[in-house]
Amino acid sequence: MRYEWDDLMRDLPLEPMAGDLSARVSLRLQAQRSRERRQRILVDGAMAGLTVLGLAALAPAWPGAESSLRLGTLESSSAWVGRLGLSPAPAVWGAVSGGLAWARHLATNVGVQGLFGMILLALPLFFWLSRLMPERARASEDESKIVSRQAEGVTA
Amino acid sequence: MEPGEHDLLRRAVEGDGPAFDRLVLTHTPRLYRLMRRMASDRSEAEALVQEAWLRAWVNRRRCSPEQPFFPWLARIATNAARDAWRRKRPLDFADLGAAAEWVASDEPAAEFRLEEEEAKRRLADEVERLRPEWRMVLALRYDGDLTYEQIAAALGLPLNTVRTHLRRAKIALRKRLEDGDAVRVG
Numbered sequence: 195m196r197y198e199w200d201d202l203m204r205d206l207p208l209e210p211m212a213g214d215l216s217a218r219v220s221l222r223l224q225a226q227r228s229r230e231r232r233q234r235i236l237v238d239g240a241m242a243g244l245t246v247l248g249l250a251a252l253a254p255a256w257p258g259a260e261s262s263l264r265l266g267t268l269e270s271s272s273a274w275v276g277r278l279g280l281s282p283a284p285a286v287w288g289a290v291s292g293g294l295a296w297a298r299h300l301a302t303n304v305g306v307q308g309l310f311g312m313i314l315l316a317l318p319l320f321f322w323l324s325r326l327m328p329e330r331a332r333a334s335e336d337e338s339k340i341v342s343r344q345a346e347g348v349t350a
Numbered sequence: 351m352e353p354g355e356h357d358l359l360r361r362a363v364e365g366d367g368p369a370f371d372r373l374v375l376t377h378t379p380r381l382y383r384l385m386r387r388m389a390s391d392r393s394e395a396e397a398l399v400q401e402a403w404l405r406a407w408v409n410r411r412r413c414s415p416e417q418p419f420f421p422w423l424a425r426i427a428t429n430a431a432r433d434a435w436r437r438k439r440p441l442d443f444a445d446l447g448a449a450a451e452w453v454a455s456d457e458p459a460a461e462f463r464l465e466e467e468e469a470k471r472r473l474a475d476e477v478e479r480l481r482p483e484w485r486m487v488l489a490l491r492y493d494g495d496l497t498y499e500q501i502a503a504a505l506g507l508p509l510n511t512v513r514t515h516l517r518r519a520k521i522a523l524r525k526r527l528e529d530g531d532a533v534r535v536g
Contacts (some may be wrong), residue, residue, distance in 0.1 A: 203492040206474040209392050211382040217434045219378060220371045226404060227367055
């Protein structure tokens with residue numbers, strides 16, 4: 195008797211699936227989700243702790259830092275942009291040297307403890323911002339690439 | 351894609367656990383069939399199915415709801431199987447190139463007769479004895495129902511290598527069935 199290859203291959207006998215396999219998979223996934231939630235709570239707690247420590251370290255130096263952290267006015271910014279258009283090199287050099295002077299001024303006013311506090315505050319800030327990235331920006335950034343690869347069954 | 355699966359997939363990708371569990375219910379039988387054909391026994395297949403779903407959950411944001419879900423899942427499952435086998439012994443997925451030319455001829459096998467069910471049973475046994483990489487390609491093609499392009503993407507192989515693996519597997523099966531006085535396949 196002659197058989198068609200594709201028909202035979204598509205209909206080969208196989209040990210049946212255990213009836214509870216899907217349920218076991220779901221249970222493992224639930225355990226995984228609980229683990230992820232616990233990790234997230236732990237990390238958030240640690241970051242909140244860093245924020246509190248950072249604020250505590252920065253608080254005594256805040257009066258000195260306040261003047262250094264005051265933002266420039268809109269007029270000064272537009273004047274700088276105007277200078278950048280006219281003669282870029284001196285404008286950039288002025289901004290760099292101004293930045294260095296500002297950093298020295300800040301270090302003198304807030305002291306080591308204040309700088310330490312700022313670093314402690316920066317860590318959770320960047321962490322929380324980066325957590326937003328994969329779900330928002332990074333997802334859309336990679337989306338076209340992923341879609342085209344997934345069309346062929348790729349990714350992960 | 352089934353009607354409503356797009357919405358389900360979108361919610362699953364966003365981290366909706368119950369939506370993901372619905373995908374598990376829908377796709378596990380097909381995934382099991384694929385993995386059982388690749389794996390050496392049922393417990394290994396079940397372990398691979400669970401591992402694949404776990405990886406799919408962890409990497410869910412890489413899945414696009416606009417595309418069919420199963421090829422993506424098959425890719426993950428195939429990688430899980432390869433990782434498991436790599437721990438046991440290395441697999442050769444290299445491009446066979448010119449070395450595979452000897453299998454290019456599709457000569458008809460000798461005529462043998464056998465009842466259809468017996469033929470399928472024997473064929474299934476022989477598939478289980480094939481090299482893992484051939485078994486993988488056969489499973490993706492016939493149990494996973496993927497296209498050649500999807501298989502190539504899932505295994506990270508050139509399309510021609512997929513064709514070659516399939517051809518070699520087919521020839522090996524024919525030869526074994528002939529040797530065993532079995533069945534003619536066309």
